[in-house]
Amino acid sequence: MLLNLTLVIWNIKLTMRFYLYSLILLGFSGAISTYGPYQRAQKKGDIILGGLFPIHFGIASKDQDLATRPESTECSLVDAAVQAKDATWVCSESVNTWRLEVPPNSLTWTPCLPLSFSLITLFFTVKISYASSSRLLSNKNQYKSFMRTIPTDEYQATAMADIIDFFQWNWVIAVASDDDYGRPGIEKFEKEVEERDICIHLNELISQYFEEERIQALVDRIENSSAKVIAVFASGPDMEPLIKEIVKRNITDRIWLASEAWASSSLIARPEFFHVVGGTIGFALRAGTIPGFKNFLQQVQPKKSSHNEFVREFWEETFNCYLEGSPRRDNIKNGSRPLCTGEEDITSVETPYLDYTHLRISYNVYVAVYSIAQALQDILTCTPGNGPFTNNSCADIKKVEAWQVLKQLRHLNFTNSMGEQVDFDESGDILGNYTIINWHRSPLDGSVVFEEIGYYNMLAKKGARLFINTSKILWNGYLKQVPFSNCSEDCEPGTRKGIIESMPTCCFECTECSDGEYSDHKDASVCTKCPNNSWSNDNHTSCILKDIEFLSWTEPFGIALTLFAMLGIFLTSSVLGVFVRYRNTPIVKATNRELSYLLLFSLICCFSSSLIFIGEPQDWTCRLRQPAFGISFVLCISCILVKTNRVLLVFEAKIPTSLHRNWWGLKLQFFLVFMCTLVQIMICVVWLYNAPPESYSNHDMDEIIFITCNEGSLMALGSLIGYTCLLAAVCFFFAFKSRKLPENFNEAKFITFSMLIFFIVWISFIPAYISTYGKFVSAVEVIAILASSFGLLTCIFFNKVYIILLKPSRNTIEEVRCSTAAHAFKVVARATLRHNTVSHRRSSSEEGSSVPTPSSSTSLKSTEDVSGYLNGRQKGHKPKVSFCRGTVFFQQ
Numbered sequence: 036m037l038l039n040l041t042l043v044i045w046n047i048k049l050t051m052r053f054y055l056y057s058l059i060l061l062g063f064s065g066a067i068s069t070y071g072p073y074q075r076a077q078k079k080g081d082i083i084l085g086g087l088f089p090i091h092f093g094i095a096s097k098d099q100d101l102a103t104r105p106e107s108t109e110c111s112l113v114d115a116a117v118q119a120k121d122a123t124w125v126c127s128e129s130v131n132t133w134r135l136e137v138p139p140n141s142l143t144w145t146p147c148l149p150l151s152f153s154l155i156t157l158f159f160t161v162k163i164s165y166a167s168s169s170r171l172l173s174n175k176n177q178y179k180s181f182m183r184t185i186p187t188d189e190y191q192a193t194a195m196a197d198i199i200d201f202f203q204w205n206w207v208i209a210v211a212s213d214d215d216y217g218r219p220g221i222e223k224f225e226k227e228v229e230e231r232d233i234c235i236h237l238n239e240l241i242s243q244y245f246e247e248e249r250i251q252a253l254v255d256r257i258e259n260s261s262a263k264v265i266a267v268f269a270s271g272p273d274m275e276p277l278i279k280e281i282v283k284r285n286i287t288d289r290i291w292l293a294s295e296a297w298a299s300s301s302l303i304a305r306p307e308f309f310h311v312v313g314g315t316i317g318f319a320l321r322a323g324t325i326p327g328f329k330n331f332l333q334q335v336q337p338k339k340s341s342h343n344e345f346v347r348e349f350w351e352e353t354f355n356c357y358l359e360g361s362p363r364r365d366n367i368k369n370g371s372r373p374l375c376t377g378e379e380d381i382t383s384v385e386t387p388y389l390d391y392t393h394l395r396i397s398y399n400v401y402v403a404v405y406s407i408a409q410a411l412q413d414i415l416t417c418t419p420g421n422g423p424f425t426n427n428s429c430a431d432i433k434k435v436e437a438w439q440v441l442k443q444l445r446h447l448n449f450t451n452s453m454g455e456q457v458d459f460d461e462s463g464d465i466l467g468n469y470t471i472i473n474w475h476r477s478p479l480d481g482s483v484v485f486e487e488i489g490y491y492n493m494l495a496k497k498g499a500r501l502f503i504n505t506s507k508i509l510w511n512g513y514l515k516q517v518p519f520s521n522c523s524e525d526c527e528p529g530t531r532k533g534i535i536e537s538m539p540t541c542c543f544e545c546t547e548c549s550d551g552e553y554s555d556h557k558d559a560s561v562c563t564k565c566p567n568n569s570w571s572n573d574n575h576t577s578c579i580l581k582d583i584e585f586l587s588w589t590e591p592f593g594i595a596l597t598l599f600a601m602l603g604i605f606l607t608s609s610v611l612g613v614f615v616r617y618r619n620t621p622i623v624k625a626t627n628r629e630l631s632y633l634l635l636f637s638l639i640c641c642f643s644s645s646l647i648f649i650g651e652p653q654d655w656t657c658r659l660r661q662p663a664f665g666i667s668f669v670l671c672i673s674c675i676l677v678k679t680n681r682v683l684l685v686f687e688a689k690i691p692t693s694l695h696r697n698w699w700g701l702k703l704q705f706f707l708v709f710m711c712t713l714v715q716i717m718i719c720v721v722w723l724y725n726a727p728p729e730s731y732s733n734h735d736m737d738e739i740i741f742i743t744c745n746e747g748s749l750m751a752l753g754s755l756i757g758y759t760c761l762l763a764a765v766c767f768f769f770a771f772k773s774r775k776l777p778e779n780f781n782e783a784k785f786i787t788f789s790m791l792i793f794f795i796v797w798i799s800f801i802p803a804y805i806s807t808y809g810k811f812v813s814a815v816e817v818i819a820i821l822a823s824s825f826g827l828l829t830c831i832f833f834n835k836v837y838i839i840l841l842k843p844s845r846n847t848i849e850e851v852r853c854s855t856a857a858h859a860f861k862v863v864a865r866a867t868l869r870h871n872t873v874s875h876r877r878s879s880s881e882e883g884s885s886v887p888t889p890s891s892s893t894s895l896k897s898t899e900d901v902s903g904y905l906n907g908r909q910k911g912h913k914p915k916v917s918f919c920r921g922t923v924f925f926q927q
Contacts, residue, residue: 082435084407086400138301159438163406165399168295170219173462180441182459184402186467186493188220188268188294191318194469194491195266195292196227197501198316205233205541206262206522210277212269212296213240220268220294234522234541236262243272254280257289263520266292271300278303282311290510290518293317298472304483306476313512315474319485321467323398323453332389337377353386354379402451406459410443411435466493473508525557529575532560548575550737567734581734585651585742586810586817593649596817603642603824610832611635617839620846626835627678629701633708634674635832640667641824648813648820657728657744662719664820665755666712669762671827672793673711675786676766677704715758722751733809741809756797763793785830792826 164172164183172178173187199207209224211217217240225235237260239253254277257265267274274297281289287310297303298317337358340346351357356375382389394401417429423446424430430439448458459465472485489503510518522542526532531554533546548554548562553571555563565571569578587593614631617623623631644667647660726747733741746752770786800819807815838845 082411084404086404138305159441161407161437161441161444163403163444165403166396169215170223171215173464175462178463180437182406182444182463182465184399184406184457184465184467185320186469187464188216189223190467190491190493191294191469192220192223192268193227194318194501195224195294196231196233197491198292198471198503199228199233199264199266200231201501201503202517204264204520206236206264206520207233208237208239208257208260208262208265209235210239210241210265210267210269212273213242214273216270216296217241217268217273221266224266224268232540234539236260236522236539241269241273241277243276245276247276250276250280253277254284254286257281258284258286261522263288263518264290264292267297268294269297271297271302274300275302278308278312282308285311287311287511288518290520291315291317295320295469299485304474304485306481306483309474309476309481309483309512313474313476313483314508314510314514316488316508317472317474317485318469318491319472320395320399321470321490322395323401323451325394325398325401326452328394328397329389333381335381337375349388350375350377350379353381353384353388402457402465405449405451406444406447406457407440409449410440410447413443413447414439468492468494471503474512475509476512526554526559527557528555528559530554530559531562532558550575553578568732568740570738581738581740583740583742584810586649586813588650592814596814596821597646597649599821600642600645600817603821603828604639607635607638607642607828610828610836611639613836613839617846620839621848622835622838622846627704630674630678630704630708631832633705634671634678637667637671637674638824638828641671641820641827643667645817645820645824648817652730652742652744652813654729657730657746658723660744661728661746661752661755662716662723664816665719665759666715668759668820668823669715670708670712672759672762672766673708675789675827675831676711676762676769677707679766679769679786711762715755718751718754718758722748722755726751736809739809743809743812756800760794760797763790766790767794785834789827789830792830793823796823796826 159180162181164181164185166185167183168185168188168191170187170189172181172183173189199205207228209221211221221238225238228235237256239256241250241253245253289311291312291314293315295318298315298319303312335346337347337350347358347361348363351361351363351372354375356373356379357363358375358377411432414430414435415432417423419429420427422429423442424439430436430443445459445463448456451457457465469491470487471489471491473488475484475486476482477484486507486509488505488507489501492500492502505517508515510516522539523532523544526543526545530545530547532543534540535542535544548571551565551571552562553565553575554561555576562575565578568581570581571577572579586596588597611632614623614628614635618628640663644660644663647656647663650656728744728747731743731745733743767787767790770784770790796819800815803815804812
């Protein structure tokens with residue numbers, strides 16, 4: 036069976052801006068007559084497809100009082116002189132109206148045929164729309180059999196939001212028609228811009244039926260808004276009152292984003308409006324090619340289509356004539372039109388009818404018709420067992436039903452004339468593309484032309500759908516620089532966007548990044564924290580490496596500490612050399628030279644340990660420096676303690692015995708020093724085993740990284756210093772007790788001073804150590820080590836070195852003996868005085884006499900000494916006794 040598939044109405048080429056406006060309805064029947072005579076267009080075929088197209092511009096209104104049968108309504112045609120090449124149309128399904136946009140004074144509204152989509156749905160009658168873009172029609176619960184070849188407005192809203200984001204605008208005005216086209220479109224647009232952090236300053240509805248005051252109030256808000264970009268989902272008729280008011284006020288600094296419904300509207304794209312709407316960026320449906328369409332249009336003639344009254348009507352309007360037998364002859368103004376032959380050359384007149392180069396809506400019609408044709412072809416060629424119906428059956432082409440065609444359409448997949456795949460999604464929609472146009476002024480006649488500047492491909496991946504050739508754009512019709520439409524000025528690198536209270540997120544103030552943070556691009560929402568080893572530069576635009584600091588050998592402070600440490604080592608070594616050189620002299624012998632050697636060696640170790648604190652800390656130096664310091668000082672103080680205590684015990688022993696001599700032998704002294712030092716060694720071993728110190732980079736300071744030692748355990752460090760101070764306190768006690776020993780043996784008062792210096796230094800060290808940071812921690816400890824070491828060296832040894840080198844007369848056996856004898860005499864005299872004083876007080880209280888008892892004089896060794904003593908007592912002077920080369924003074 037040969038399938039004779041015809042389209043009842045020849046394609047009027049609507050997107051070629053055809054200017055006829057009417058309504059017809061054709062169904063699956065052999066012929067359909069409309070209301071009134073001659074209103075018929077039909078062609079017989081096996082299957083007839085029905086189409087609903089706007090043909091006529093308007094209707095001739097007649098008063099109908101219904102007293103008699105109403106006359107047929109006559110359709111009126113536009114003036115042939117009207118150049119309607121930019122006419123577009125849309126359908127508002129909610130009110131069932133078709134709208135055609137043409138030049139001024141030629142616009143009429145005509146109600147659609149009362150055909151409800153919902154009613155068609157009840158019978159599963161297939162409707163493939165070529166221009167209904169409302170996203171509400173994607174609801175399959177309500178519109179089960181509705182399909183379309185035009186992209187839904189939901190895609191257009193996404194595309195418009197992507198364009199705004201592309202040009203980095205974030206402050207826009209949204210305007211929409213107050214109908215089912217504008218409201219859903221702008222609602223989707225709001226969701227899309229919100230996801231892109233774009234703010235809508237004003238959200239307004241418009242309509243051509245608004246009163247003038249309402250339009251003026253809307254324009255007032257637009258004029259006062261700081262947003263320069265206006266996104267509009269509306270038709271040309273709805274936009275016209277708004278644009279006229281804006282033109283009247285000469286508001287020229289706005290950029291318009293036009294939805295497809297008015298992107299090429301001849302109502303708005305007028306030369307007299309261009310200074311306001313020039314540079315508009317709009318969406319146009321993707322143009323396509325229809326094979327053989329050009330030849331078809333050129334071959335249309337009334338004689339070849341005598342059955343088609345619309346062709347005859349078009350012919351009369353195009354050539355301003357009338358055909359033989361035309362019912363419109365009586366209506367022609369003044370009857371001045373000549374008779375048409377019906378064979379006139381259509382190519383000899385300038386008419387948008389032949390503008391077949393940019394087929395947009397017409398191409399959608401073409402795809403819709405061929406989709407149905409392809410579905411029917413699939414039904415015709417279906418093989419039983421491979422069909423889409425129950426048990427893989429096929430439909431009978433001779434008895435095909437609407438629901439079967441709908442089922443086949445849902446599985447449709449074919450390639451159109453442009454090589455693109457055509458298939459409908461589960462909502463009956465087709466993913467289409469938009470051409471992005473920019474309104475330019477023609478240099479020839481000053482008219483508005485639509486320059487293609489890019490496209491939006493819904494089939495591409497997200498992020499790669501939009502392409503715009505910015506070099507082709509003319510903003511406001513003549514500018515090349517992208518306009519600014521942001522709530523706030525861009526924040527320069529080095530700053531971040533700060534929130535302004537009670538303002539949208541798109542409105543912000545630029546706040547300088549904090550120290551240690553940076554931003555290297557404009558409009559940074561947050562400042563990025565620099566890495567630990569870096570710090571922000573002065574402009575906070577990048578990070579630079581921090582300076583690394585430690586107590587270096589090369590810095591002045593480190594050099595000074597090193598020089599003092601070396602000086603201490605040199606002086607201590609010199610003293611040790613003097614003691615070794617004069618080791619057989621009485622003073623060196625009297626000070627227990629072996630312990631003195633060990634003491635001097637320990638001081639050299641103390642001075643040397645301070646050098647470990649200087650230089651870049653390494654793990655091994657961190658683990659060595661505190662034990663080296665602690666053990667050296669304990670060794671030093673242990674030597675002082677043992678030496679001082681030995682002399683004290685020897686001189687205060689009333690009857691020195693061999694036990695004292697054996698007990699305080701040299702081996703025992705070294706053993707006691709070793710035991711005292713061993714305790715400190717054990718503290719260090721436990722410390723290094725449980726929590727060993729290690730090198731640590733401290734990033735807490737701005738612009739500087741301090742490399743220090745992490746001591747591992749402050750308790751261990753406290754124990755080390757605390758034990759040292761404990762030994763120093765014991766040593767101080769014995770030194771203070773030994774302060775009255777003979778002068779040549781009397782190191783006690785100097786040791787006392789050295790221990791006082793030691794305590795002052797290390798008591799001051801604790802708060803200084805806690806309050807300092809970085810390299811100064813090491814510096815504080817080095818200063819404490821050097822100060823206490825110099826104190827010990829100076830107080831204990833410099834006086835002896837002075838006598839050995841500069842006063843050799845005092846470094847003799849006789850001097851030592853005299854000092855020893857004088858000390859013994861003082862001890863005996865002091866004891867005698869105490870005894871005599873007690874006896875005298877007792878005699879005075881018993882006898883009232885003040886004469887000394889005989890026993891007081893018998894305790895003295897010579898008359899001369901007693902005389903000196905009595906003379907001193909009687910005259911109230913301090914008692915004194917001449918002894919050797921000097922005089923010994925003593926108190927009672």
